[in-house]
Amino acid sequence: MSESTRTRSRSTVESExxxxxxxxxxxxxxxxxxxxARGETVCDDCGLVVDADEIxxxxxxxxxxxxxxDEKSRVGAPTTNMMHDKGLSTNIDWRxxxxxxxxxxxxxxxxxxxxxxxxxxxxxRDSKERNLKQALGEIDRMASALGLPENVRETASVIYRRALxxxxxxxxxxxxxxxxxxxxxxRQAGVPRSLDEITDVSRVGKDEIARTYRYxxxxxxxxxxxxxxxxxxxxxxxxLDLSEEAEHRARELLTNAKEQGVHSGKSPVGLAAAAxxxxxxxxxxxxxxxxxxxxxxxxxxTIRNRYHELLEAEQGIPMA
Numbered sequence: 001m002s003e004s005t006r007t008r009s010r011s012t013v014e015s016e017x018x019x020x021x022x023x024x025x026x027x028x029x030x031x032x033x034x035x036x037a038r039g040e041t042v043c044d045d046c047g048l049v050v051d052a053d054e055i056x057x058x059x060x061x062x063x064x065x066x067x068x069x070d071e072k073s074r075v076g077a078p079t080t081n082m083m084h085d086k087g088l089s090t091n092i093d094w095r096x097x098x099x100x101x102x103x104x105x106x107x108x109x110x111x112x113x114x115x116x117x118x119x120x121x122x123x124x125r126d127s128k129e130r131n132l133k134q135a136l137g138e139i140d141r142m143a144s145a146l147g148l149p150e151n152v153r154e155t156a157s158v159i160y161r162r163a164l165x166x167x168x169x170x171x172x173x174x175x176x177x178x179x180x181x182x183x184x185x186x187r188q189a190g191v192p193r194s195l196d197e198i199t200d201v202s203r204v205g206k207d208e209i210a211r212t213y214r215y216x217x218x219x220x221x222x223x224x225x226x227x228x229x230x231x232x233x234x235x236x237x238x239x240l241d242l243s244e245e246a247e248h249r250a251r252e253l254l255t256n257a258k259e260q261g262v263h264s265g266k267s268p269v270g271l272a273a274a275a276x277x278x279x280x281x282x283x284x285x286x287x288x289x290x291x292x293x294x295x296x297x298x299x300x301x302t303i304r305n306r307y308h309e310l311l312e313a314e315q316g317i318p319m320a
Contacts, residue, residue, distance in 0.1 A: 232272035274306030
């Protein structure tokens with residue numbers, strides 16, 4: 001370092017570096033060099049210490065290969081709302097083996113079985129945690145069956161936790177509230193599932209799901225927009241092995257229908273199914289109403305009715 005080395009206050013440096021490039025010295029415009037040993041950022045030309053006492057966010061150990069890195073790493077999984085304890089508790093492996101893969105002796109196996117039993121008891125200390133554990137298990141099961149992404153499961157878990165904290169469960173089943181949370185989370189995330197699809201994987205009836213869903217949304221003040229028929233199109237088209245051209249044509253039919261107000265008061269699932277069926281015919285990728293009905297879980301009569309309405313809107317024929 002030269003005699004001109006100077007340390008300036010952080011506020012002065014920050015105000016000047018806002019106006020100039022972060023990679024150049026604010027004093028002379030020279031190149032900045034990071035000195036990891038001292039935790040400083042220094043100008044290579046004039047010696048100005050631009051930043052001092054930098055935080056080293058890396059580990060305190062060094063590793064020279066992937067195996068050594070895995071052995072030294074002590075970081076666990078991130079916290080998640082999908083587990084009742086947010087993933088912070090201890091999990092004891094069900095396999096009776098030690099860290100080296102060797103089988104445990106009979107005495108050790110008995111000891112581990114007792115530890116597993118007490119660990120499970122401590123993880124769910126009261127009825128609220130037992131309730132939450134059962135509900136989150138239901139949410140994960142239904143989301144897996146519906147093919148919903150992880151962010152939807154996380155949102156559904158947060159919705160259920162809020163319902164539990166605000167005492168909305170008395171008089172309602174755990175399965176009903178957890179199903180309603182999945183239904184609301186899927187709609188919020190823009191990957192909605194129809195009420196019939198939700199009912200197929202739930203342990204409660206359709207009427208209870210609809211009733212509980214309205215109650216939860218109202219009491220928690222959730223912002224759930226009406227389902228857009230276009231959000232169902234990619235999934236239906238994929239299940240029917242239709243081309244991108246047919247999917248694009250279905251979106252055009254729905255966009256035109258919305259401009260003319262044909263979608264008002266109609267089931268978004270029925271409109272999407274009819275648009276996919278019409279688009280397949282318009283692009284010469286013929287499919288049957290029965291196939292679309294099975295994929296969309298909606299009756300063929302509904303598909304035919306919405307199909308005619310979409311084509312009339314496309315041709316500019318006013319609705320009666």
